[in-house]
Amino acid sequence: MSIANLAPQGVQALQVLTILSGAPLVSGVISHLEARLQGRRGPRILQPYYDLSKLFRKETIVPDGSSWIFLTAPVVSFGCYLIVPLLIPVLTTYGLPLGYMGDILGGGFILALAGFSVALSGTESGAPFAQLGGSRSMTFGALVEPTILFVVFAVALLTGTDLPYALAATVRSSTSEMVRPGHVLAAIAFFLVVLVDTGRIPVETHSGTLEFGMIDEARTLEHSGAPLALLKWGSAMKQLILYTILINVFVAPWGLATSGSPKAVAFGIVSLIAKAILLGSIFAVIDNLFSKQRLFKITEFIAAAFLVAVLAVLVFYTGGG
């Protein structure tokens, strides 16, 4: 007896649920691995879940003088991170009903809205470090933007559209698509962007408590209780979303479900989490190999990413691409 296929809407809901429930797991594995690489025992792999459930039970404290924005922003950003998985190929090779609602730029806008609202709530708190974090994250976010645009241009030149599903299909179609320099360079540039956006080592210490080097982490210093849980969960989701885009669109779009059969979708979920953990362990190794750059050297790192993205576009115009 064959089991009925899942409805596309159901698969789409599963995409969101996978990101929602898998994100803390991926973060947990990465921080565990990071600790092991440094010779520490490290937190339990499931620690992020415990942290979240603890934070949800704690009381919420709001700084004096802050307005409704302080408590709304975490919810807004969390909502944004729930929307993006609808737009990208998380589990399937084919577009789902809401998948064509927005292209890569659309997804980028929603991620930017999330980042903006978190920065705003940090600024709203009135605390100097949170404000510093908000201002820094906006500054570096603006500097990364041109790189993302050029990566999108490269994708558009490759596929003729800027839909993530189309690029994934192009990459899957043949080996020569995988090794063409335009695609390789765009993938490298996007890898560097992910490094910046997830606050990884050359840019930011991921788990440090030193406020001077903080960028993204500093924004949430004043939050507590359930809003802090939402912010933490959101940042884990953002990380998994960016990993998913890098893996399922640029680097290794294999193992995705080609139909709605429950078996294929389940395999898609498992393979996504496995690939994300693999990618995360690469990031953990990078974390241990390099030192954090000074804040004013980050522009050089971003300039390098920009350079790679521009080269990706340039090689297309010489015909070889």
Added chain:
Amino acid sequence: MAGTPSTYAGVADVATVLILLSEFAMLRAPLLRSQIRLYAFQSLVVTALAIVIASTRHIEELYVLALLSFGLKVVLVPSLVLRLLSKAELELGGSSALGVPSMILLAIGVSAIGFFSIGSLQVHSIALPTTALAISAAVILVAFLPIIFRADVVSQAIGFFSLENGVSVASLVVAAKLPLVVEVAFLFDLLLAVVVFGLIMRLHHGRTGSLSTEELDRLKG
């Protein structure tokens, strides 16, 4: 827009892009030692490219060329320059007239000129795709930047040597079947340049006690 290049063309293009990227890395490397190591890496990629062409296109002369360029450019030249450098222990880093981000932006502009000017020539080659020629033109143009903007002898020498790498790639595209004698003469040119630059470095360091060329505005009197 042209269609997808073949896997061989793609890999060859990625290798030439790697050469260009190491050129850019040289541009931003603050330490003289890391510049030299990057030059060695770049030469290694050129050697690998020559071997790949030799084996896929059956041009036996290129094996000899690859061997020569490995010995000269990957082993001999870098170790010679590193030895010269170890005698001048005072300076680890060179100096630059421009900051790194503006240098990178300038380099992007310069390499764009290289890409578009050569890309529009439509040179067809049996050995490598046309893109490789455009990229090698970009390598040559970008190699001028450290020569112009870096104010120390070592960076300028390395800039010149890596310019030669760009020329080698260009010659692989345009004339992969160039007689071996010409290629070898070409490499001896490089050896000559190493001798000359080595002399300049030693002489300069002996006279001014530093590798920086900024002292050179005080020649009179």
